[in-house]
Amino acid sequence: MTDDIAYWFSYLTNGKHLTWYASFQFTIFAALAGGTLAVVFGLIGATLKNSRFFPLRLIGTTYSSIVRGVPDVLFFLFFPLAFEQAVEWLVATQVCSPEAIAVQTAAWPPCKEANWFLGTPEYLILASVSLGLVYGAFATNVIHGALRSVPHGQLEAARAYGMSAAQVLWRVHIRQMWVYALPGLSNVWMLIVKATSLLSLLQIADIVLWADRLGAPNFLPTVGLVHEDWRWRYYLVLFVFYILVTLISEKAFNAIMRRAGRGILSEAQ
Amino acid sequence: MERFIQELALFAPAVLFNIYFAAASIPIGFVLAIGLALGKASSNPWLSRPSRAFVYAFRGSPLFIQFFMFYSLALSFNVSLWKPWGVSWFVLHPLFIGPLVLTLNTGAYTAEIFYGALRAVPRGEVEAARAYGMSRAQQFRQVIWPNLIRLAWPAYTNEVVFLFHATAIVYFALPVIGLQKDLMITAKELFERDYNAFLHFSVAALYFLAVSLVVFFLFGLVYQRLMRHMPAPPRMRFQPKWIR
Numbered sequence: 001m002t003d004d005i006a007y008w009f010s011y012l013t014n015g016k017h018l019t020w021y022a023s024f025q026f027t028i029f030a031a032l033a034g035g036t037l038a039v040v041f042g043l044i045g046a047t048l049k050n051s052r053f054f055p056l057r058l059i060g061t062t063y064s065s066i067v068r069g070v071p072d073v074l075f076f077l078f079f080p081l082a083f084e085q086a087v088e089w090l091v092a093t094q095v096c097s098p099e100a101i102a103v104q105t106a107a108w109p110p111c112k113e114a115n116w117f118l119g120t121p122e123y124l125i126l127a128s129v130s131l132g133l134v135y136g137a138f139a140t141n142v143i144h145g146a147l148r149s150v151p152h153g154q155l156e157a158a159r160a161y162g163m164s165a166a167q168v169l170w171r172v173h174i175r176q177m178w179v180y181a182l183p184g185l186s187n188v189w190m191l192i193v194k195a196t197s198l199l200s201l202l203q204i205a206d207i208v209l210w211a212d213r214l215g216a217p218n219f220l221p222t223v224g225l226v227h228e229d230w231r232w233r234y235y236l237v238l239f240v241f242y243i244l245v246t247l248i249s250e251k252a253f254n255a256i257m258r259r260a261g262r263g264i265l266s267e268a269q
Numbered sequence: 270m271e272r273f274i275q276e277l278a279l280f281a282p283a284v285l286f287n288i289y290f291a292a293a294s295i296p297i298g299f300v301l302a303i304g305l306a307l308g309k310a311s312s313n314p315w316l317s318r319p320s321r322a323f324v325y326a327f328r329g330s331p332l333f334i335q336f337f338m339f340y341s342l343a344l345s346f347n348v349s350l351w352k353p354w355g356v357s358w359f360v361l362h363p364l365f366i367g368p369l370v371l372t373l374n375t376g377a378y379t380a381e382i383f384y385g386a387l388r389a390v391p392r393g394e395v396e397a398a399r400a401y402g403m404s405r406a407q408q409f410r411q412v413i414w415p416n417l418i419r420l421a422w423p424a425y426t427n428e429v430v431f432l433f434h435a436t437a438i439v440y441f442a443l444p445v446i447g448l449q450k451d452l453m454i455t456a457k458e459l460f461e462r463d464y465n466a467f468l469h470f471s472v473a474a475l476y477f478l479a480v481s482l483v484v485f486f487l488f489g490l491v492y493q494r495l496m497r498h499m500p501a502p503p504r505m506r507f508q509p510k511w512i513r
Contacts, residue, residue, distance in 0.1 A: 069481060070474040071434035073441070073453065078470040085466055108464035190329075197331035201441060208337070215341065231341035239330050239338055246329035 020210040026120070027196045027207055030128050034192050037132025039185070042139025043174075049144050060140065067137035072195055075134045080118075080126035080202055088114050123202045135192050142184030147173060149180040179260050186253035193245055197238075211238055276472045279455065284476045286451040289364070290436040294371035295429060301372060302379030309384050320380070327377030332370070332435055336442035339370050363443035371439070375432045382428060386421035387413070419495050426488040430481045437477070452476055 011017070048060030067075055085108070092114035100111035109115045118126070150173055158172040199206040215231030308320030327335065343351075343360055351357035359365055390413055398412040440454045450458070456473040460466055 069478050071437040071453075071477055073437045074456075074470060074474055074477065077453075077457070078466060078474075081460070081466045082470075085464065107462070194331040197333040198438070198441075208334070212337070229341070229345050232338055232345050235334060235338035235341055238334050239326075242330040242334060243326055 016210075016214055019205075020207065020214055023205055023207050023210050026124055026199060026204055030124060030131060030196045030199055031193050033125075033128035034131030034135065034196070035189055037129060038135040038139045038188060038192060041132050041136025042143045042188075045136060045140030046143035046147055049140065050147060064137045064140040064144075067134055068141075072134050072191075073198060073201070076127070076130050076195065076198055077201060079130040079133060080123060083126060083129075084116060084118060088116050091116065120204050123204050124199070127199055127202050127204065131192055131195055135188050135195070138188045138191065139185060142188060143177065143181050145184070146177045146179075146181035150176045179257075182253065182257050182260060186249070186257075189249060189253070190246060193249065194242065197242070207238060207241075211235055272468070273472070276459075276468060277475075279459070280452060280472055280476055283450055283452045283455040284480065286440075286449060287433065287436045287477075288480065290367050290371055290439055290451075291429070291433045293368035294375055295432065297368075298372045298375035298379055298432075301376035302383050305376060305380035306383035306387055309380065310387050324377045324380050324384075327374055328381060332374050333438055333442055335374060336366075336370050336439065340366055340443055363439065363446065364449070366443060367436075367439045371432065371435065374435070375428065378428050378431075379425060382421050382424045383417060385424075386417045389420050390416040422488070422492050422495060426485065426492070429488065430484050433480060433484065434477060 045060050045063055048056045049064065051057045051060065088109045092110040095113045096111035100113060104111050154172055154176060155168055158168045163171065196206075197208055200209040211234035212231060215229065215234040217229050218226040220226055305320045305324060308316045309324060311317045311320075340361075343366060347357050347361065351360045394412050394416065395408060398408045403411065436451065437453045440451050445454055452473045456469040459469045
């Protein structure tokens with residue numbers, strides 16, 4: 001009995017497992033950074049969509065409808081790759097000599113000096129920006145709708161007090177908007193949490209990649225077969241992990257909504 | 270321009286795989302969802318608790334993990350079950366596992382939509398049906414179901430488009446067999462060959478957009494047919510919510 005416990009304890013705390021536990025930080029970082037950026041892009045998008053200047057309004061509308069119209073995976077993969085290429089192209093225009101370009105045989109980059117190597121931290125940041133861009137389009141719509149739900153009288157009262165347009169926007173309109181945006185933003189947050197499972201597609205050694213490596217049949221020449229194919233157990237752990245995150249987020253958002261809705265929303269009891 | 274048309278032709282067989290995954294999972298998911306929604310609304314805890322748990326679990330976890338989990342689960346039964354029965358070529362095939370997982374996933378999401386619509390069915394109509402002496406089955410067939418499907422249809426359309434978008438990750442989780450490649454894998458392989466991200470990914474995106482618009486059009490026609498008894502048929506909003 002105690003032997004069993006000791007065995008399982010040492011199995012679950014071996015180096016690879018510790019790396020797996022540590023890789024949860026990538027998922028959590030991507031979710032938090034992606035969520036924050038999504039709100040930022042959502043605010044920018046909603047402001048553009050509300051703009052009185054037609055081209056800006058067009059940009060806002062195009063952003064929110066195009067990005068939402070294609071699968072999130074597609075944009076999630078496309079943005080980091082395209083960004084990396086754009087940077088490499090910019091660098092290439094500066095550093096590549098014609099001889100270096102002539103020597104280069106591969107299709108990309110234009111010359112060897114322009115190559116930009118991306119590791120896990122860089123990809124993680126790009127992935128977060130990508131998540132922010134994709135789900136910012138969803139947040140744009142949520143915030144755009146919330147801005148329109150703020151009672152008109154509140155804005156008129158603010159204007160009657162002699163506030164400038166910017167003051168009305170920042171001190172009254174956006175402050176009161178959050179209560180109406182929270183249910184939609186909670187949906188967007190759930191989508192972001194679920195989308196963090198895709199990090200491994202960008203070569204980030206995240207929880208999914210490690211679950212796959214740890215679960216694969218483990219054969220050591222000195223010990224023999226340590227365990228057979230246990231991948232489904234590791235994926236089951238991740239399955240439960242994501243359900244728990246959803247559960248906790250739901251509870252947290254309900255608490256925030258109750259607190260933010262004090263005295264404003266009668267439904268939010 | 271010529272390059273672009275060639276590219277469109279290259280992706281044409283690939284889009285069929287995405288359409289297959291969606292078309293294979295939507296009808297079964299629809300039936301599953303009706304059962305789950307009724308189970309969730311049931312007063313019998315032996316029915317409502319499992320349905321509730323199923324819907325919560327599949328809506329609360331990423332589809333990507335669900336694919337990996339079911340595929341590895343199927344793999345682990347390979348030696349003990351599928352091989353002796355001689356069905357492993359079928360059970361482990363992505364064209365089977367893919368629709369299976371998508372069915373369970375869309376079943377859960379659709380069940381939530383139907384459950385919401387079920388609770389929005391006017392109480393008075395159900396009471397009137399009961400007052401006429403209709404049996405439970407008659408009530409469902411004649412009163413509840415027609416109301417439910419009309420209430421749920423716009424949200425269900427949205428879910429179908431979302432499911433079609435979700436087919437993009439099938440082959441990132443399951444093995445690609447031979448030339449059976451969907452839009453994303455085709456785009457990725459072409460990108461790895463000539464590093465032209467803008468062309469390949471845009472063409473894939475165009476295909477996704479085009480099929481989504483067709484789905485909206487067809488489901489809009491069905492909605493008009495469902496609503497043909499209304500004096501002014503309410504048109505389905507052409508700008509969908511795209512959020513699950």
